[in-house]
Amino acid sequence: MMRGLAATLGVWAIGAGVLRVVAVPPQYCPPVTSAQALSSAQAAAGWIERAQQPDGSYIYEFNAESGTYSAEYNSVRHAGVTMALYQLAAIDPSVLQTADRGLRWMQDHMARYNGWAALKDPADGSIELGADALMLTALAQRRIATNDPQFDQLMREVARFILVMQQDDGSFLLRWLPQTGAPDPVEHSKYATGESFWALALMHRLFPTEGWDGPTRRVADYLSLHRDTVENQKFPPWADQWAAHGLAEMAAWPGPGPRLNDANATYARALAERFGFLVRVESQRRDSGFSDLIHGRQARAAGMGTWGEGLDSLWRLALLDPRLADLRAKIGERGACAAGMLAERQVKPGDPNTGPDVPRLGGWFTEGVTRMDDQQHALGAMLRSREILDTRSKEPK
């Protein structure tokens, strides 16, 4: 009996060990406080400030191992980074000057047609929807942070361009072609749709009598019901933090409800499930070759930051919409976990090679490389996680 029992337990122990290593390694969510999250966001803004060029653009990508900078640039990411700075400006106005320099770079590259305005790519003159949507969200965040109306007209002009790109089913086309004077009828973008959704939702918040809610609802329904099928998302729902921002913004709109319909609420739930799963998996990864082999490489901050941002928005949505209230605690737990991982992986004072001339301090590096949107999304996630962290710190353990 003892021999059989010992052999059985031995086989079980080996099986449990394999299972532990392969399927359920420990999940690690470093603790982080609200104050630390704000410091982290400010440090990320410090990276962006130091990376800003005299013309208002930012260092696009830096390889710390080779000490080289990328010659590429991307107006969508420029607008996103500027928007993240304006988000922080609501709490820390010291970043406003840097953000305004970034805004001036965009104003220097505007195209205007038939009552609308759009940011054109300085390299080839092309006009891409995502850059304009994020420029509009940047302007909206500036308006929220400062209550300064000087760019209200510009916001309306850019928002009108977004409507030019919207189709009857609520979806958006990606590019406007100056050669033909019309949108490219074929190309869509999985990013630009959600970005435009959020931008329009913010427009209704800031200008609630101007009718921006109708187009916003159309895109909300397209995202909730059709996007993943029409645009062939292989593992729906696509983890779209922009859509999460838009839904949370809609839920907080002024005036009487209902703000989100059932399809929107179901979609928000699916997004929460996707972001939660991604954070759980990420929390099982380690910075080691073995973990890379078994569980894949740790996500870059531009990726994990979007999960944190999405969870932060959905947590706010779950506070407002009773159909999602049952998910609030878990969403908060995952959001706090994402914030903890981001805080731990950020380059801090005292880390190697953080001198004043090297853009490392406050940044997030993956295999020695950082890109401007690593800081953008991580900054956004850290900043917006503070409310979750504050709430969790007050809840009984």
Add this chain to the structure above:
Amino acid sequence: MNYWQLSVVFFAAINPPAIALAMGRRGEDHDARFRWLVPAIGVAIAAVLYGLAAVGAERVLHGLDIEPESFRLAAGIVMAAVGIFVIWRGAPDTTGDDVGLQAAVFPLALPLLFSPAGLVAAVTYGADDGGGKAFGALVLALAIAAVLLVSQPRRGMPALDALARITGALLVVIAAGLVVDGVRAV
């Protein structure tokens, strides 16, 4: 999950027909007292072990730094593997020639009644639905196993074999659902 759904889950995970078949293949114990005593002791030991696993599930997972949602994936993998094995091979072959009360511990209590699939099911549903509820549901499966073991339905071996394999298939379906649930959970 309600109590009856959980009972079905534990019936599939513990698979009483497969256990009855595995013990039946070992041959009849000639001591009449052991006909009920061996199943009773085996079930009692398994019940205690399962009770500890179900009631302590949350603490165990917390100690291992595993979220219950993530453990569902691992539980689903183990349950699916066991289910596929039962579909393919039928009841497990037991090693050793222990008889009498020794057989109540090995192989009956462990690994037949207290099995890997049953263990991970007790932990995952104990963490998700509460240890008491999970334990209450798995007791029903243990009771069915006890009845089948005491009755020793020798003439019904082919039927038991078919039932064991069908139960294995049910376990695979439940395991697939558990994996999907683990992926879809926040």
